[in-house]
Amino acid sequence: MNARTYLVTGAASGIGKATAELLNSRGHRVIGADLTGTDINADLSTVVGRETLVKQATELSGGVLDAVIAVAGLSHPIPVTASVNYYGAIATLEGLRPLLTRSAAPRAVVVDSMASLQSYDEELVQLFLTGTEAQAVARCAELVESPATGHQIYSSSKRALARWLRTTATTPEWAGAGIPLNAIAPGVVLTPMTKELVATSEGRAKLNEQVPMPLNGPFDPIVAARLLVWLADGENSHLCGQVIFVDGGYDAVLRGDSTW
Template sequence: MPRTSVLTGAASGIGKATKDLLEQRGERVIGVDIHDAEVVVDLSTAEGRAALVQEAGRISGGSIDAVYAVAGLAVPAPATVAVNFFGTVATLEGLRPLLAGSEAPRAVLVSSMAALLPSDGELVALLTDGDESAAMARAEVLARDPATTGQLIYASAKLALSRWVRREAATAAWAGAGIPLNAAAPGIIATPMTAGLIATAEAREQLLHVVPMPLNGIAEPIVVARLLAWLNSEENTHLCGQVIYVDGGSDVVLRGDSVW
């Protein structure tokens, strides 16, 4: 039987590349996005997240093999917190019951190397507490701060997401249920999200100064798609709570051996 997955962010960039790859391999993918998808929902809202669970259950017939939480935003505004953190967590927790019938259930999310960049400790703490209204209020303050102009919001959401994976993956709900839960942390990937940031040689150089990628530079979305597909494949039986940097070396350059 071909594997069936639910994949958010299916309309563009990394999500679209992953959906295309899985389908080329003969798998079934129920694509989710705010436009141009089998399931059209807004993951920034409670209604959209509930509709995702309901529709995915209905279309799949109540059983899936894998969840890919890829959808994300990179605007310096509270919506980025709503989609990137709370939308991602709701996707994984909401769809987890559908994995119960699979012989090889898997789940993966997309964090970012941006988790290594400057972030806001107060926002990260509120996200870790799962307090959405307080986190949205803090993000609103950050968005209006003339000094940082909302630039800390994306990194804060991704840092909290990477920590969430490590906190959750070994629990009874995931590892205890036989579900490997892991994350990919991309460097700069050429998608509509980054198009404006890498449009000129000068802009690319500036960005690569912040996100150094000595190994092969800026990547195409298929590079991340291949990693996500493997993390959610039957072959992955023992990776638990890992955040895999697929970043051309930015993690290594920025953190060196400090993590060990």
Template sequence: MSRTYVITGAASGIGKTTAELLRADGHTVIGVDLAGVEVDGDLSTSEGRRAAAEAATQLAGGTVDAVIACAGLSLPKAITAAVNYFGMTEFLEAMQPALAKSDAPRTALISSLSSVQPVFPPLVDAFLNDDEQAALGIAEELAQNEQTGGLIYASSKQAISRWVHREAVTERWAGAGIPLNAVGPGVVKTPMTADLRATPEGSALIDAVVPMPLGYHQDPESIAKLLIWLTSVDNTHCCGQTIYCDGGAEAVLRGEDVWSWNNDGIAQKFAELYAKLGG
């Protein structure tokens, strides 16, 4: 069954690979990027996001089966905050009416293994409060220092994963039958990571930050195929998740137990319930 996809960041990297795989399978793909694809769109501004969503919707004839948001930057600059968070969330919200018209709508975003790494909490809060002016102001301050500039990227990706987790179960998404999920890659062989991977010193640096015991640095197809499954009709119940496709990096960094953080609270709740039942 042929479906109509809208993919941001479709001119390079994971977005381009995903678009190529989908077209090879007979699907219609409407790419969104600064240039070189079906829709020229600047996702660093609110006006650009809305205009790109409108153009993509028109090209699709008003109905879109899936949106895959891949566009992103890793620069230690404020524009990374604008594109990585608002360029995804505002664009997806603008595409929601066209998705809701599909018989099997789906959407997926690119997060990152960086979402579980150190962040700047005030910036994450500004993202999740949808306060772009405050977020850009904080990012501008972080960008003034080489040591703090890198926190912009990680903060944007943690905010994306938290936004997906929060919004996926709302009436706008789950209520409209639209699964909303994210994928968290490790180190992917794309132009974004090419300079770091080009030298032994650069590779050693990223390997220390993103340990990948399975498979080492990954081809973009490893992420593209997961995005395609998440936005296919086969995905009926995966909702609100960030799936870490990262060669084991998340498991290494967070350790074997990410479940027991609330054990005491859960035990207390069950004790209270048991007491109410007369136990």
């Protein structure tokens, strides 16, 4: 297999780190981006950080990327989560798209979440899709005022990102240019915080009640990384605009046969 050049955001930890390590182990070149500790240090919650990512990625890649894997994201119930999860992800994909057009087999993947199926704020979703970033952040500040709505910042950002992807992937700029654009929506990923929760039978029972994942339950980051790597490989020729739930069955439990 020929070596390819990948740009991975969120590469310092979690799914992003596992993805970068997997690609490296297969002989590919990885340009990592995160707040610190990678090839490109950039804060994707800011316009300056997004511009830095594109500028340095262009320089480090020589102007050509074979794939972009946008993993960076936050789950905290704070306004900056909106800036990273939605605007940062789209700025990454749109900003680096010109570098993908110079590849013989360009691919792009973004990490969404199963939370896109959970309760969300419709006003915030609409502001993501049709308003300005300032308006969306202002709405987030309102949601933070109540513990009952603050958590909807994360789910709303992921829902809006999925809707953006579904309408964007088939456009001339992406599918028309031969660039498959897709997403994965992970279930509960085992992090230091969640590993403590599932360490006891009580914790596992509580988590299973809140987030039923009948097939093997929560998983390590490498599970998501394997799917990301395949989607970003040249072997993936026809998946377009798909949000693939790697969630142990949570989507199927929640939505049943509603997809038909």
